[in-house]
Amino acid sequence: MAAQKRYEITDEEWERLRKYFPGRIEGQFGRPRNEDRQILNGILWIVRSGAAWRDLPERYGAWSTVYGRFAEWQESGVFQKILAELGEEADLEDMSMDSTCVKAHQHSAGAKKVL
Numbered sequence: 001m002a003a004q005k006r007y008e009i010t011d012e013e014w015e016r017l018r019k020y021f022p023g024r025i026e027g028q029f030g031r032p033r034n035e036d037r038q039i040l041n042g043i044l045w046i047v048r049s050g051a052a053w054r055d056l057p058e059r060y061g062a063w064s065t066v067y068g069r070f071a072e073w074q075e076s077g078v079f080q081k082i083l084a085e086l087g088e089e090a091d092l093e094d095m096s097m098d099s100t101c102v103k104a105h106q107h108s109a110g111a112k113k114v115l
């Protein structure tokens with residue numbers, strides 16, 4: 001097994017999620033689609049890194065292809081279905097938010113305006 005790349009899902013995670021991603025329809029013409037796992041890993045890279053779509057590493061495919069599949073899956077409800085299933089299993093006993101990641105402009109804290 002190859003080393004796990006940062007931001008990419010494991011084999012076990014992919015086996016669990018695979019059922020949500022529609023495969024190529026039999027008899028469909030045109031170029032073969034990029035693998036859904038590769039595309040999902042590209043989407044996760046964008047979400048986790050905060051980078052712009054155009055900065056997506058080439059190993060995930062063309063940024064426009066990854067974005068197009070993201071938009072397709074978003075519109076068809078793929079992500080909502082995944083989150084709904086994962087939410088059913090969530091252990092919500094211990095939750096916290098790290099406030100160091102929340103940024104606010106200085107004026108939102110009541111600071112005096114500099115004229």
